[in-house]
């Protein structure tokens with residue numbers, strides 16, 4: 537049985553800790569945030585991720601998972617996973633202060649032969665200089681980097697199925713990291729030649745995703761601008777049927793924007809890294825600029841429809857479905873819905889009711905957003921029904937149900953619900969207007 541300490545029990549840390557416990561590991565999940573730890577211990581499910589609350593409760597109850605603020609617990613572990621946050625500083629540079637302070641807290645407790653594995657997204661060189669060098673003064677530890685690549689909303693499934701990349705400081709560190717993931721999660725492990733290569737893998741993945749989505753967004757804008765009845769999803773599906781080399785073209789889907797803790801910052805990590813080493817990189821700036829512009833673009837599309845109605849925008853009632861940044865997730869960190877709400881206000885809309893069953897009321901309150909807990913009340917008599925995320929509850933909402941609740945002739949704006957073409961036709965037959973992103 538592997539004994540594991542997870543340092544940083546936020547979204548990634550608590551997910552990994554719970555999944556590893558469910559695979560038979562003995563896990564200590566540690567955090568500096570006492571409020572967060574108390575919430576886990578009370579069974580309050582402070583991290584909204586499908587299945588996570590139940591899994592952590594179950595693992596705590598059977599004694600394999602413990603949450604605490606006690607860093608001395610790392611002394612008992614075979615493997616110490618570092619999953620603290622790495623936010624973006626105001627000047628768009630990576631803020632690695634949480635890594636530094638976590639290392640200071642665990643250094644007095646590390647022992648020879650433990651494996652310390654960094655999961656937080658960091659600039660290349662961080663594992664070597666901020667983790668391996670200071671810790672190896674304290675003990676003969678093995679050190680590796682292993683990027684976390686799971687996506688929120690499907691975290692538990694992805695953690696147990698995605699291949700894992702590891703890059704150790706030396707052969708014995710890589711071998712220990714590889715053995716750990718193979719034995720605990722049973723997934724494919726790809727060993728790269730250094731921690732820096734593994735650190736770069738994560739940045740390459742997120743730059744690719746952000747840039748690919750930017751491409752989808754620009755194709756969508758072009759479909760909107762051309763004087764033909766184009767559906768960007770149909771165009772993308774057609775384009776994706778082409779095989780290039782070993783793989784198919786894989787253009788992702790456009791939406792009302794990109795949010796969350798990773799894609800909004802990691803391309804900037806890449807950009808500042810290039811700048812720090814005298815290389816100007818253009819793709820991160822392009823992906824960030826295009827994607828950050830989508831909320832205002834969508835608000836302008838909604839306003840364009842509204843101006844064609846014979847009523848002041850301030851008198852139109854909008855029902856916004858979705859505050860989370862991602863489908864089937866309750867995470868609102870850097871959600872594109874916030875700038876979209878601001879842009880709707882700037883366009884002149886005044887009555888906006890917001891519903892999101894996945895988001896905790898406390899989190900919405902902290903962001904100054906008042907949620908309406910009833911989907912029906914939110915939709916009733918709305919002049920515009922604005923879908924900004926594709927939660928299962930929203931997908932289950934049929935055209936008839938929308939038409940029975942919303943005002944006659946209301947706009948259905950599809951930021952991320954992705955109505956099928958048959959459903960769009962049905963909405964129109966029911967007298968509603970439809971506008972999607974690029975459709």
Ligand SMILES: NC(=O)c1ccc[n+]([C@@H]2O[C@H](COP(=O)([O-])OP(=O)(O)OC[C@H]3O[C@@H](n4cnc5c(N)ncnc54)[C@H](O)[C@@H]3O)[C@@H](O)[C@H]2O)c1
Pocket residue numbers: 543544545546547548549566567568569572619620621622634635637638639641655656657658684685686687688797798
């Ligand atoms: N959220 C994602 O989908 C995702 C996906 C892949 C990778 N990542 C990366 O994983 C890392 C963690 O992301 P997250 O979403 O879990 O962030 P998070 O903010 O939810 O969690 C980070 C946790 O670290 C804790 N922490 C901060 N300083 C600490 C310290 N000195 N000691 C112990 N705990 C400390 C915080 O209190 C917080 O609970 C980041 O580097 C992120 O870029 C996140």
